[in-house]
Amino acid sequence: MQKLLSLIIPTNGVTEWVVQVVDSIYKQNIDDSLFEVVITDNGEGDECKNVVEKDFGSHSNLRYAKTTAKLFLNQVEAFKIADGLFVKFINHRALMQPKSVQNFIDYINKYKNEEEKPITFFMNSTQNNQGEKTFDSFDSFVKEMSFGSSWSGGLAMWKEDFNALSPNLEYNTLFPHTTLLFYFTDRKKYVINYTDFYRDIITDDSKKGKYLFYNAFGVEYPAILLNLLRSKSISLQTFISIRDANGDFIAECYKNFNVFHEPHSYDLSGCKDYLSVFYDFNDIVRKAWFKTIKAYLDAMIRKFQPFK
Numbered sequence: 001m002q003k004l005l006s007l008i009i010p011t012n013g014v015t016e017w018v019v020q021v022v023d024s025i026y027k028q029n030i031d032d033s034l035f036e037v038v039i040t041d042n043g044e045g046d047e048c049k050n051v052v053e054k055d056f057g058s059h060s061n062l063r064y065a066k067t068t069a070k071l072f073l074n075q076v077e078a079f080k081i082a083d084g085l086f087v088k089f090i091n092h093r094a095l096m097q098p099k100s101v102q103n104f105i106d107y108i109n110k111y112k113n114e115e116e117k118p119i120t121f122f123m124n125s126t127q128n129n130q131g132e133k134t135f136d137s138f139d140s141f142v143k144e145m146s147f148g149s150s151w152s153g154g155l156a157m158w159k160e161d162f163n164a165l166s167p168n169l170e171y172n173t174l175f176p177h178t179t180l181l182f183y184f185t186d187r188k189k190y191v192i193n194y195t196d197f198y199r200d201i202i203t204d205d206s207k208k209g210k211y212l213f214y215n216a217f218g219v220e221y222p223a224i225l226l227n228l229l230r231s232k233s234i235s236l237q238t239f240i241s242i243r244d245a246n247g248d249f250i251a252e253c254y255k256n257f258n259v260f261h262e263p264h265s266y267d268l269s270g271c272k273d274y275l276s277v278f279y280d281f282n283d284i285v286r287k288a289w290f291k292t293i294k295a296y297l298d299a300m301i302r303k304f305q306p307f308k
Contacts, residue, residue: 003061004108005035005101006084006159010074011092012209013043015051017201022056024096034105036061040078042069071209075152076176079162085112087162088122089177091153094198103195117161118189121145121154121181125194133192141190142182142228143238147246150221152177153198174216178224185233205264213257213266214274217250222278247279251287259292 007025011018018039025037037056041048041064049064056062067077079087086108090096111117118134119141135141148154155177161184171179222243229239256262258271275281 001033003034003036003084004086004112005104006038006082006087007035007090007101007104008038008040008075008078008082008087009090009092010040010072010078011043011048012074013041013045013048014092015048017092017203018048019051019055020095020201021090021092022052022062025090025101026056026059028096028098028101030101030105032059032061035101036063036082036084038078038082039064040067040069040074040081041065042067042071042074042077070173071211072152072174072176073171075155076171079157079180082159085159087157087159089152089155090198091200093201093203094153095201097197097199100195100197103197107193116188117158118191119161119181119184119187120156120191120193121149122156122193122195122197123148123154124197131194133194135190135192136188138185138187138190139234139238141192142234143241144192146242147221147249149178149181149242150175150217150246155181172220172224174211174220175224178221182224182228182233185228185231204262205266208265210265210267212270212274213253213264213268214250214271217246217253218274218279219277221246243278247284248287250275250279251284252291254284254288255291255295259288 009018009021022037022039037059039052039062046066049066052062052064063081065077065081067074069077075089078089086104088104107120121141123145133144135144142149145154152175157180162180165180165183169179225234225239225242228234229236254271257264257266257268272281275284
């Protein structure tokens with residue numbers, strides 16, 4: 001019998017993260033017959049696999065697969081392997097909140113009998129939990145997600161929709177989840193779920209993978225949006241809105257990585273060239289330094305603020 005839910009966890013073999021995430025799932029004591037946990041690992045060695053199977057091997061709904069998929073294409077391998085009616089991507093640093101697995105199951109039961117099921121993105125709004133918002137057009141759905149659509153952790157997909165994709169579908173190598181998220185542009189219903197379903201493991205960015213960061217967010221992601229504009233799937237207003245919000249995110253990253261030199265695994269080379277394709281490089285730098293000065297001022301205010 002097909003399980004309702006597949007929780008897929010693509011990883012590059014970071015054992016200490018994966019173990020905590022899987023533990024946060026099984027601690028919720030949901031009947032194993034209702035869901036499965038699928039881990040796809042393209043990291044080196046078998047340490048992660050051995051530890052996970054040792055700690056959680058008693059669960060018959062746990063599957064672990066080593067893959068040779070490069071970088072983020074590991075995500076696609078997890079979708080291929082998953083057998084559940086509904087497949088939810090779980091970042092390998094995302095500790096599941098209590099009742100989150102049940103919330104996913106409730107969502108599935110709400111829509112599983114609809115002939116045309118909605119395309120859904122889970123925004124995980126920790127500060128402004130708006131429940132669930134529905135949209136009757138792809139454009140309004142994409143605009144509401146804004147640059148959050150670059151985040152693979154919000155991805156979910158009905159398995160029947162994934163099975164309907166062409167086996168020869170070409171995935172974006174840096175943002176393969178967008179190939180899935182943006183595939184169905186003519187659905188009658190789209191859903192953004194704002195339920196607070198996870199919290200990040202506190203860590204720096206030193207184990208997130210080595211890739212050209214500013215090419216990814218300064219060129220590749222805006223180009224994906226431009227293709228949606230060219231195909232008339234989104235409006236010019238939506239494109240501009242997300243491009244600008246993404247630019248603010250890039251400025252924040254420039255502050256963190258290029259000014260404060262926070263730990264990371266990214267390749268920051270070619271920064272000026274990449275940030276001059278869809279953006280004004282100097283404008284990004286100005287915004288980054290404005291954020292830097294504000295961060296220093298905020299820190300000084302907190303330091304000298306009298307105790308209440």
